[in-house]
Structures are given as C-alpha cells and as structure tokens.
Amino acid sequence: MGVDALRQIRNLALIGFMGTGKSSVGRMAADILQFTFLDTDDVIVARAGMSINEIFKQHGEPSFRELEGRIVEELTRRTKTVISAGGGLPVKTENLTSLKTHALVVCLWASAEKIWERVRNQSHRPLLNEGDPFEKIRSLLAVRGPYYRQADVLINTEMRSLREVTAQVVHQFHMAQAAHR
Numbered sequence: 139m140g141v142d143a144l145r146q147i148r149n150l151a152l153i154g155f156m157g158t159g160k161s162s163v164g165r166m167a168a169d170i171l172q173f174t175f176l177d178t179d180d181v182i183v184a185r186a187g188m189s190i191n192e193i194f195k196q197h198g199e200p201s202f203r204e205l206e207g208r209i210v211e212e213l214t215r216r217t218k219t220v221i222s223a224g225g226g227l228p229v230k231t232e233n234l235t236s237l238k239t240h241a242l243v244v245c246l247w248a249s250a251e252k253i254w255e256r257v258r259n260q261s262h263r264p265l266l267n268e269g270d271p272f273e274k275i276r277s278l279l280a281v282r283g284p285y286y287r288q289a290d291v292l293i294n295t296e297m298r299s300l301r302e303v304t305a306q307v308v309h310q311f312h313m314a315q316a317a318h319r
C-alpha cells in the first residue's frame with residue numbers, strides 16, 4: 139500500500155493566490171457538502187482582535203506567518219471542514235504537508251492579469267497596498283507557483299463562474315473520498 143492510500147481525506151482545503159475566489163468557493167462548497175467553513179484569515183483576525191493590515195503594520199509579516207502556522211497545526215484535529223487558506227500559507231512547506239495529512243488540497247488558479255482585475259478595488263491586503271501592486275502580484279505569483287502546483291488538484295478559475303468552480307471542487311472532493319475509503 140502506498141503512502142497515498144494512507145491519507146485521510148476528512149476535510150477540503152483551498153489554496154491559491156489572493157483573489158482566486160477561495161473564500162467564496164469555500165463557503166459554497168461547505169454549503170453543498172454540509173461542512174463547516176473556516177477561513178484562516180478570519181481566525182487570525184478574531185484572535186488578534188485587529189485587521190490583517192494592522193497585524194502587518196504593528197507586528198510585521200513574520201508574526202502573521204507564525205499565527206498562520208499555529209492554525210495549520212490546529213486544523214489537523216478537524217473533520218468535515220472546508221478550509222480557505224491565506225494566499226501565502228502554502229509557501230511554508232510544512233503547512234502544505236500538514237494540510238495533506240487530513241484534507242484534499244485544491245488550488246484555485248488565475249493569471250496575474252485576472253487577479254489584478256479582481257483585487258484592484260480592494261484594500262484589505264497589506265501585500266498589495268504599497269508600490270506597484272500589479273508588479274507585486276506578478277513577482278509573488280512567480281515565486282509561489284511551484285508551491286501552489288503541489289496541490290492535489292489545480293483548477294483554473296478564469297473562464298468559470300464561482301458556481302462552476304465550486305461544482306468542480308465538490309466533484310473532485312467526492313472522487314478523492316471514494317478513492318481513499
């Protein structure tokens with residue numbers, strides 16, 4: 139029996155760049171599967187009692203990443219949960235490895251141009267609030283691509299509605315659960 143056959147698929151984790159629709163798709167998928175929805179950013183904000191912008195400003199990105207890592211550890215105890223992971227979370231290899239022990243990891247993908255189109259009018263993401271945000275998206279996406287591609291499933295969101303992406307995600311989850319039963 140391969141290592142893969144020993145994996146438990148109790149949860150569904152969505153990874154991918156900011157603006158790829160992880161939270162919207164995650165909420166809809168949780169509804170369909172009748173799972174709990176958990177957004178790692180929401181947990182961090184609730185615990186810190188301040189926005190992500192404030193956490194970055196007052197404590198710095200490393201402190202944010204530490205909080206993120208702690209939540210990833212706690213997630214190993216969950217069942218029937220759809221997890222929407224912050225965009226930078228899978229860049230730490232142990233985070234991705236940990237998610238894979240209990241969840242099917244699905245990456246939502248989009249090009250830098252499409253992401254820029256989706257996030258340009260938003261201001262809650264500190265990494266895109268300074269300098270040239272489009273350039274930042276391109277460079278971060280280039281660095282993160284290899285990590286995102288380690289997901290079990292990669293779904294291009296560009297030509298699909300959120301509903302279609304959700305249907306794909308749920309389908310993949312059902313297939314993975316059947317294969318690991």
Ligand code: S3P
Binds near residue numbers: 157179225227263264
């Ligand atoms: C980040 C993505 C954000 C949030 C933080 C940092 C990143 O989450 O965790 O602003 O490094 O890509 P979303 O991907 O949910 O926007």
